[in-house]
Amino acid sequence: RADGARLWATILETAAFGGTPAGGINRLTLSAEDGRVRDWFRDACEAAGLTVTVDALGTQYAVRPGRDMSRPPISFGSHLDTQPTGGKFDGVLGVLAGLEVMRSLNDAGLETEAPLMVVNWTNEEGSRFAPAMMASAAYAGDFTTDEILSKRDAAGITVAEALDAIGYRGAEDVGARAIGAFVELHIEQGPILEAEGKTIGVVEGGQGIMWFDGLITGFESHAGTTPMPRRRDALLALSEFALAAERIALAHAPSAVATIGEAQILAPSRNVVPGRVAFTVDVRDPRSPALDAMETSLREAATEIAERRRLEIALTRIWRKEPVPFDPAIVAAVDAAAESLGHARRRIISGAGHDACNLAAKVPTAMIFVPCKDGVSHNESESATPGDCAAGADVLLQTVLRLANA
Amino acid sequence: RADGARLWATILETAAFGGTPAGGINRLTLSAEDGRVRDWFRDACEAAGLTVTVDALGTQYAVRPGRDMSRPPISFGSHLDTQPTGGKFDGVLGVLAGLEVMRSLNDAGLETEAPLMVVNWTNEEGSRFAPAMMASAAYAGDFTTDEILSKRDAAGITVAEALDAIGYRGAEDVGARAIGAFVELHIEQGPILEAEGKTIGVVEGGQGIMWFDGLITGFESHAGTTPMPRRRDALLALSEFALAAERIALAHAPSAVATIGEAQILAPSRNVVPGRVAFTVDVRDPRSPALDAMETSLREAATEIAERRRLEIALTRIWRKEPVPFDPAIVAAVDAAAESLGHARRRIISGAGHDACNLAAKVPTAMIFVPCKDGVSHNESESATPGDCAAGADVLLQTVLRLANA
Ligand SMILES: NC(=O)NCCC(=O)O
Numbered sequence: 169r170a171d172g173a174r175l176w177a178t179i180l181e182t183a184a185f186g187g188t189p190a191g192g193i194n195r196l197t198l199s200a201e202d203g204r205v206r207d208w209f210r211d212a213c214e215a216a217g218l219t220v221t222v223d224a225l226g227t228q229y230a231v232r233p234g235r236d237m238s239r240p241p242i243s244f245g246s247h248l249d250t251q252p253t254g255g256k257f258d259g260v261l262g263v264l265a266g267l268e269v270m271r272s273l274n275d276a277g278l279e280t281e282a283p284l285m286v287v288n289w290t291n292e293e294g295s296r297f298a299p300a301m302m303a304s305a306a307y308a309g310d311f312t313t314d315e316i317l318s319k320r321d322a323a324g325i326t327v328a329e330a331l332d333a334i335g336y337r338g339a340e341d342v343g344a345r346a347i348g349a350f351v352e353l354h355i356e357q358g359p360i361l362e363a364e365g366k367t368i369g370v371v372e373g374g375q376g377i378m379w380f381d382g383l384i385t386g387f388e389s390h391a392g393t394t395p396m397p398r399r400r401d402a403l404l405a406l407s408e409f410a411l412a413a414e415r416i417a418l419a420h421a422p423s424a425v426a427t428i429g430e431a432q433i434l435a436p437s438r439n440v441v442p443g444r445v446a447f448t449v450d451v452r453d454p455r456s457p458a459l460d461a462m463e464t465s466l467r468e469a470a471t472e473i474a475e476r477r478r479l480e481i482a483l484t485r486i487w488r489k490e491p492v493p494f495d496p497a498i499v500a501a502v503d504a505a506a507e508s509l510g511h512a513r514r515r516i517i518s519g520a521g522h523d524a525c526n527l528a529a530k531v532p533t534a535m536i537f538v539p540c541k542d543g544v545s546h547n548e549s550e551s552a553t554p555g556d557c558a559a560g561a562d563v564l565l566q567t568v569l570r571l572a573n574a
Numbered sequence: 575r576a577d578g579a580r581l582w583a584t585i586l587e588t589a590a591f592g593g594t595p596a597g598g599i600n601r602l603t604l605s606a607e608d609g610r611v612r613d614w615f616r617d618a619c620e621a622a623g624l625t626v627t628v629d630a631l632g633t634q635y636a637v638r639p640g641r642d643m644s645r646p647p648i649s650f651g652s653h654l655d656t657q658p659t660g661g662k663f664d665g666v667l668g669v670l671a672g673l674e675v676m677r678s679l680n681d682a683g684l685e686t687e688a689p690l691m692v693v694n695w696t697n698e699e700g701s702r703f704a705p706a707m708m709a710s711a712a713y714a715g716d717f718t719t720d721e722i723l724s725k726r727d728a729a730g731i732t733v734a735e736a737l738d739a740i741g742y743r744g745a746e747d748v749g750a751r752a753i754g755a756f757v758e759l760h761i762e763q764g765p766i767l768e769a770e771g772k773t774i775g776v777v778e779g780g781q782g783i784m785w786f787d788g789l790i791t792g793f794e795s796h797a798g799t800t801p802m803p804r805r806r807d808a809l810l811a812l813s814e815f816a817l818a819a820e821r822i823a824l825a826h827a828p829s830a831v832a833t834i835g836e837a838q839i840l841a842p843s844r845n846v847v848p849g850r851v852a853f854t855v856d857v858r859d860p861r862s863p864a865l866d867a868m869e870t871s872l873r874e875a876a877t878e879i880a881e882r883r884r885l886e887i888a889l890t891r892i893w894r895k896e897p898v899p900f901d902p903a904i905v906a907a908v909d910a911a912a913e914s915l916g917h918a919r920r921r922i923i924s925g926a927g928h929d930a931c932n933l934a935a936k937v938p939t940a941m942i943f944v945p946c947k948d949g950v951s952h953n954e955s956e957s958a959t960p961g962d963c964a965a966g967a968d969v970l971l972q973t974v975l976r977l978a979n980a
């Protein structure tokens with residue numbers, strides 16, 4: 169069993185890096201705060217006797233030797249970056265529970281057959297740099313390292329520059345290191361486990377995701393003198409498009425979701441009819457054909473609105489991640505571990521993207537979910553109980569032992 | 575007659591202060607660029623023999639003596655600040671034509687009975703600091719000087735600090751200086767004169783204006799895991815409100831307009847359902863009861879949307895400017911001047927707010943409009959012909975001579 173109290177203490181301790189007055193964390197990837205929590209994690213891993221290395225995209229790997237060093241390490245972890253309005257658990261739980269697994273094995277004096285490795289993946293959140301989960305995607309071969317290094321944030325800073333700024337551009341080639349299996353513990357970020365009174369979600373896969381960049385080009389004009397019918401108002405076009413996206417997602421209920429998370433009037437002024445609006449769209453569904461259908465509907469809506477309002481709407485798909493099934497053997501190992509510990513559990517599909525979804529293409533992978541309050545995540549009020557976090561760490565520990573000693 | 579070629583040259587010369595690649599001007603009030611054009615204007619006025627002073631809100635007054643110095647000066651002018659996507663004529667024409675009137679009288683060796691004064695009012699545009707036309711409002715007694723000095727821009731900088739930064743916090747008390755009459759030349763900023771082939775608009779008044787600050791408070795949540803019906807999406811609420819504002823303005827057609835010129839998601843992220851959106855509303859109509867009715871409708875719409883979407887919408891009216899009738903005698907003087915010059919003309923109501931609309935409460939006031947291309951303003955492509963600008967300066971000169979020598 170893991171030490172739930174020690175795990176909880178590390179969650180509270182690291183929440184100070186980027187902690188907000190409302191009790192959340194604002195720790196965007198590769199920010200100064202992210203640098204500080206990375207340093208803390210490296211020091212804690214080294215104090216636990218692990219060997220820590222960093223790859224060219226900043227991902228941290230901390231290895232505990234096994235009896236058979238010819239086997240690739242059984243691996244686990246998640247991410248320490250957060251959303252601007254992030255909570256204390258999203259990603260953090262998976263990394264710190266991984267550290268706790270190592271500490272508990274040390275305390276118990278237990279050696280494993282395969283080596284073990286806890287990983288902190290760079291930029292899981294995708295808030296500062298798109299797409300989300302970019303380091304694990306590069307590990308899995310979906311992008312080259314150079315492609316990722318040249319991505320820019322809203323201020324024009326590249327991933328390469330941001331890595332250098334905090335000293336986390338490591339020497340190791342991305343994807344060079346073999347991984348035997350990957351298990352990610354995470355809060356559910358949705359309402360299902362809580363509603364059904366289950367402690368553990370045995371995650372069978374992740375839904376598909378599409379990200380778009382949009383730009384509406386109308387015409388700036390005077391708010392006092394431009395008659396309503398003559399306007400080419402980019403914000404009104406965005407408004408119609410946002411409501412269309414909501415209708416399109418509802419038409420694929422209950423599984424589909426669509427979100428406009430960013431929208432910015434360029435050169436805004438109170439008394440100027442908005443001429444240009446940049447925005448993003450996030451669309452998800454567990455069914456690949458539903459993604460296709462929603463993209464078609466969104467493009468049709470954009471075309472109709474643009475024609476009627478005499479403006480241009482450009483919609484560029486910058487990312488598509490297909491729905492991912494996890495490895496049945498690893499899913500079964502999670503299930504068996506949860507059963508052996510007597511936890512109420514259910515099979516579940518992840519609504520969020522996770523590094524595990526990228527790893528799954530290259531490595532036998534699965535995930536463990538624990539409940540979070542009201543299903544709320546990406547919010548400073550995100551909350552999970554010490555008991556559920558400890559239960560998740562126990563299931564992680566038992567799953568890892570099964571896999572490493574098999 | 576004014577020297578139209580010289581006027582045109584000064585328009586092009588000063589357009590360099592804050593000039594944009596697209597041929598417009600981005601010269602927000604009290605910016606460094608605004609400081610530079612003010613210095614240019616002061617030097618040009620002094621070179622024309624005028625005495626230049628600055629009041630406590632930065633407004634510049636340049637006086638040409640008359641034979642009867644006991645009479646308050648017949649005054650004219652406008653503003654040299656612009657919108658972020660401003661053109662070369664809005665405000666600028668009125669100030670530079672005022673300078674041209676002074677230069678032309680000097681060239682002709684003409685003295686007037688009353689003294690003359692050209693004025694450059696601070697912050698007419700209202701883009702950096704709200705409300706618009708704030709220095710002329712303080713002159714007319716609608717606000718105290720201290721109220722205006724403490725207004726803040728989006729970066730938290732006060733008017734007082736911004737004035738100090740460019741050295742334009744003058745010694746003269748705001749409103750202390752008597753004005754005999756005020757005449758403002760301006761581009762129409764609307765399509766009517768051009769459509770009817772008229773050169774001069776004899777402006778009879780300005781419509782009413784209301785400005786609101788809005789804040790929508792929903793709930794940030796995960797874009798991938800929050801089912802559509804559980805969301806409290808502040809951007810979708812704004813979208814419905816923006817479309818409701820459009821419908822409400824159309825219901826008061828053809829005179830009413832409503833505009834959401836600024837809208838900002840707070841802590842935006844691609845994969846976060848927007849939790850908070852701040853926005854502005856600009857509502858106008860020449861009829862005061864229509865303003866009342868539109869405010870009621872906007873508040874009803876906000877309440878209905880907030881209830882249905884389970885979030886809060888706060889709508890604060892930060893400014894209301896009643897419709898303003900200009901002084902019949904000054905309107906008649908403009909009309910007579912235009913007639914004497916043989917210009918095709920029509921009576922017109924201003925859709926934009928102007929410093930003249932504030933002055934009208936304290937001083938006999940009227941305005942002169944000239945056409946602008948396609949009625950477009952607050953846009954970098956704003957355009958007026960040299961001939962129309964010269965015609966406007968001629969009418970200004972003749973109106974001023976009538977008033978000063980009466
Ligand atoms: N787990 C998580 O919130 N990941 C962020 C990527 C996404 O699903 O939007």
Ligand SMILES: NC(=O)NCCC(=O)O
Binds near residue numbers: 392707927928
């Ligand atoms: N003339 C002009 O554009 N003034 C700005 C104030 C307003 O009408 O919005």
